[in-house]
Amino acid sequence: MVGESRVKETLKDRAPEEQSEQAGLIQQISVREAAPTEVDPWAGEKVFDLEHVSVSYGSSLAVNDVSMTIPKNEVTALIGPSGCGKSTLLRCLNRMNDLIPSARVDGEVLYHGQNLYGSKVDPVQVRKLIGMVFQKPNPFPKSIFDNVAFGPRILGLGDIDHRVEKALRGAALWDEVKDRLDDNAYGMSGGQQQRLCIARTMAVDPEVILMDEPCSALDPISTAKVEDLMNELKEQYSIVIVTHNMQQAARVSDKTAFLIVEMDAAEGNRWGQLVEYDETDRIFTNPQDSRTEDYVTGKVG
Amino acid sequence: MEARDTIGAFGRGGADRPPPSLEASSPRYGEKLIKGFLASCAILSVITTTAIVISLLLPTADFFGEVGFTDFLFGTEWAPTFTPAAFGVLPILVGTISTSLWGMLFAVPMGLGSAIWLSEYASPKARKVVKPVLEVLAGIPTVAIGIFGLVFLSPVIEGVFPFMVNVPPFSAGVAGLAIGLMLVPIIASISDDAMRAVPGGLREAAYGLGSTKMKVATRVVFPAAISGIIASLVLAGSRAVGETMVVLLVAGASPNLTFDPGSSVLTMTAFIAQTATGDISTGSITYDTIFAVGALLFVLTLIMNIFAIRLVRKYREVYE
Amino acid sequence: MRPQSAGNSPEISGSERSRLATAGARAVTLAQLSSQPRGDRFKGGIFLALLLFAVAIALLGLVAIIVQAAVKGAPAFGMDLITNGPSTLNPEQSGFRPALLGTLYLILGVILLVVPLGVSAAVYLEEYADRTRWWNRMIELNVQNLAGVPSIIYGILGLAFIVRGPLDLGFILAAGSMTLALLVLPTVILAAREAIRAVPPSIREGSLALGATKWQTIRRQVLPAAIPGVVTGVILAISRAIGETAPLLLVGAASFVTFAPTFFGDNGYTALPVMIFNYAARPQDEFRVLAAAGVIMMLIVLLAMNSFAIWLRNRYEQQW
Known part of the structure; x- marks a missing residue:
């Protein structure tokens, strides 16, 4: 509760500045929109189909009735105020919610048409295909090399040295660490640690990478590096990112989903609700829902 | 290898292959087997408890086949190996309570004093030295403390307070003192943990109002940590009741029904150790007596332990 | 270790927090109303002296156990202690x-x-x-x-x-x-x-x-x-x-x-x-x-x- 109100405050504080940035953004985008669109942005292949997905912990609802499709080889952002369940929603996409015994998922999460929560589905197999990068960098207490090599080793993938180098290059980290691969990963800076975690995920060749506020613990320079990386990564991977930073969503994503906190005043319950899901350009320039507009223009937060 | 290629193809983005299966590539019986093994190791502790209860209960039942329940619990004469034998447990029960009480009388003020000093007064540096040293005291084998009591404490105390040692070198009071020495670190360590778990804000609020350090310690921190402190006392009491080597060496072997610290007493633990070391045959009444006394000891300490665990759990729930 | 973890997750339930706060405030107010600065300083000094005494006794006990055994056992130190078995006839060896x-x-x-x-x-x-x-x-x-x-x-x-x-x-x-x-x-x-x-x-x-x-x-x-x-x-x-x-x-x-x-x-x-x-x-x-x-x-x-x-x-x- 405390954390939430603090976040709100800071958002309010930053509102004017953000608004002016928004204005710049809108200009940019409207220039782009002037050019005739040649391809339908929803025509491509998709990785996830969410159909009426609700998540609850015990008896309390966390996310209510979300339906959306997530395209392949694009960056999809989930934005919204804290407590709107965007992280919870993200964690159902690779069954990390299974780790919380009381968590329950209703509805269907289809991954290439297969229900992720089907009775025969193995969560371990799911996580091999759908990797995750966490809010706080969480390298293993091992050497840099062993951090990246861990995944390929347990999955029995061959040619570890080559894979590690490729993953570190992919995460734009190779040049910084190639001379100290045997050093403990805890000696790296926060930004390097987070890129190491991304490299670690790439080393097992997933199809999708889920990112849960990957830059919230990083300084602006490290954040910029990770954002650049995302733009490159989407050629190879489909990325779903949760962020509370709207500018980040605007910068890196192709599609954006906006969730809000719904409240039942009588019962005191709160849960997340999907308000609008569209191309990022449209969410930020021409949202269909007034609540989205209020949020992206900084009127409420 | 095949799996790797499929995954690889996804990594490269384009290919039109069907998505890889989400089902487990193998049933992973190994994982289930390992979980079963780990669970059975945990269950071993339950088996141990069951075995303790069974091994105490069966001979105890035999014992009460020959000796009346009230004769045992309320009898005032203990002479199980004499003819005629007497099985009144009160003398050795009182012996246990006596040595434990004298021990606690010493250990409670010393232990709590140390705990308050450690948590409220000691500089981090002093704390870093004193706490491990106290832990070393807790780790000294009780046989060594018993020898210290027998060879050093007993003659010294006899010299200063002759009424404390009626039958040199044996004395319930001196045994209690030696036990107390062993209890101090237990009380100090757990109470210190409990007091340090009291939120710092509470202290700062009190200081902010101009309280002295002593008042903060005794009227704010101490009451707030009271359940953990009581738990430490109960645990120490349970250790005192179960202590064997010190009383075996220092308290003597006479089942006297008295709380006099100068008297020599026999405790329940000392009786068990003394009798079981001798050559006794399974099924004899002497053999069964060991188990009956053991059962009483087990019940006493079990009650104290469960009470202490409840209290510890309570203070951990509150602050963590 | 425990106090640190307690500090990292100060999740006290609301009612418990207010109970503690009230208790702390009441204690402090009482202390304030009844305090006489000079007497307080004196009492605080005595209190600290008692705490230090408790710690000193515990540490002294540890030192005494070790020193006493070392002094008493000194005549027997030597390789015989490790290489020989027990003998009733010549205990020296x-x-x-x-x-x-x-x-x-x-x-x-x-x-x-x-x-x-x-x-x-x-x-x-x-x-x-x-x-x-x-x-x-x-x-x-x-x-x-x-x-x-x-x-x-x-x-x-x-x-x-x-x-x-x-x-x-x-x-x-x-x-x-x-x-x-x-x-x-x-x-x-x-x-x-x-x-x-x-x-x-x-x-x-x-x-x-x-x-x-x-x-x-x-x-x-x-x-x-x-x-x-x-x-x-x-x-x-x-x-x-x-x-x-x-x-x-x-x-x-x-x-x-x-x-x-x-x-x-x-x-x-x-x-x-x-x-x-x-x-x-x-x-x-x-x-x-x-x-x-x-x-x-x-x-x-x-x-x-x-x-x-x-x-x-x-x-x-x-x-x-």
Whole structure:
């Protein structure tokens, strides 16, 4: 509760500045929109189909009735105020919610048409295909090399040295660490640690990478590096990112989903609700829902 | 290898292959087997408890086949190996309570004093030295403390307070003192943990109002940590009741029904150790007596332990 | 360690917080109203002096135990102590050889039993057990209770279940090892759980998110990270087993053995603390000197182990 109100405050504080940035953004985008669109942005292949997905912990609802499709080889952002369940929603996409015994998922999460929560589905197999990068960098207490090599080793993938180098290059980290691969990963800076975690995920060749506020613990320079990386990564991977930073969503994503906190005043319950899901350009320039507009223009937060 | 290629193809983005299966590539019986093994190791502790209860209960039942329940619990004469034998447990029960009480009388003020000093007064540096040293005291084998009591404490105390040692070198009071020495670190360590778990804000609020350090310690921190402190006392009491080597060496072997610290007493633990070391045959009444006394000891300490665990759990729930 | 973790997660329930706050405020107000600054300073000084006295007594007790044994045992120091067996005829040349070997074997057996069993049980309880299930809560409570059962009760268990009864091994060294292992098992489980719990959940999540199975995560991430804590706990538990005397008296660690023991040989064995106890209980002073020398030998081993454990703990404590 405390954390939430603090976040709100800071958002309010930053509102004017953000608004002016928004204005710049809108200009940019409207220039782009002037050019005739040649391809339908929803025509491509998709990785996830969410159909009426609700998540609850015990008896309390966390996310209510979300339906959306997530395209392949694009960056999809989930934005919204804290407590709107965007992280919870993200964690159902690779069954990390299974780790919380009381968590329950209703509805269907289809991954290439297969229900992720089907009775025969193995969560371990799911996580091999759908990797995750966490809010706080969480390298293993091992050497840099062993951090990246861990995944390929347990999955029995061959040619570890080559894979590690490729993953570190992919995460734009190779040049910084190639001379100290045997050093403990805890000696790296926060930004390097987070890129190491991304490299670690790439080393097992997933199809999708889920990112849960990957830059919230990083300084602006490290954040910029990770954002650049995302733009490159989407050629190879489909990325779903949760962020509370709207500018980040605007910068890196192709599609954006906006969730809000719904409240039942009588019962005191709160849960997340999907308000609008569209191309990022449209969410930020021409949202269909007034609540989205209020949020992206900084009127409420 | 095949799996790797499929995954690889996804990594490269384009290919039109069907998505890889989400089902487990193998049933992973190994994982289930390992979980079963780990669970059975945990269950071993339950088996141990069951075995303790069974091994105490069966001979105890035999014992009460020959000796009346009230004769045992309320009898005032203990002479199980004499003819005629007497099985009144009160003398050795009182012996246990006596040595434990004298021990606690010493250990409670010393232990709590140390705990308050450690948590409220000691500089981090002093704390870093004193706490491990106290832990070393807790780790000294009780046989060594018993020898210290027998060879050093007993003659010294006899010299200063002759009424404390009626039958040199044996004395319930001196045994209690030696036990107390062993209890101090237990009380100090757990109470210190409990007091340090009291939120710092509470202290700062009190200081902010101009309280002295002593008042903060005794009227704010101490009451707030009271359940953990009581738990430490109960645990120490349970250790005192179960202590064997010190009383075996220092308290003597006479089942006297008295709380006099100068008297020599026999405790329940000392009786068990003394009798079981001798050559006794399974099924004899002497053999069964060991188990009956053991059962009483087990019940006493079990009650104290469960009470202490409840209290510890309570203070951990509150602050963590 | 506990106070730190308490500080990191100050999640006190609202009602408890307000209760504490009220209690603290009331105490402070009372203190304010009744305070006389000069008297306060005086009382505070006395109070601190009493606390320091308590700490000093505890530390003095530790020093006295060590110094007394060292002074008393000094005449017996020498290689005879290690190389010779006991002899009633010439106590001056008696030593602890069979007892040292006996303790070495006993502890070897304890380690072999207790490390796999204890760590496995701890892994089950921390990583697999669903705490909403009653049986898992029961196992947990049971382990805590077992840690408080008096050691002599384990002796009774060993006598009734391992030496005689179902296992019927006889008075052999292996029976002593098993009894001691059961005795320290709860301590090892509790220490290993603490160490496993200290590994942050983010490490587990990171591993699982790469497609590692639960056991791969435990085996390759959690256990390696928990090793320092586990080793510390095991060392402390083992050092307790080394000093345990009472249960061994019941499972046949005879006192006068002049030869080196074997695990399953049925011609008797002894252990260092048992032999110390036996020497100490004899009236002749020569034997008491021997006992004191034995105590010093035992304390040196234990202090070395304890210091190593403490060093290990400090070295790896704040990894996260």
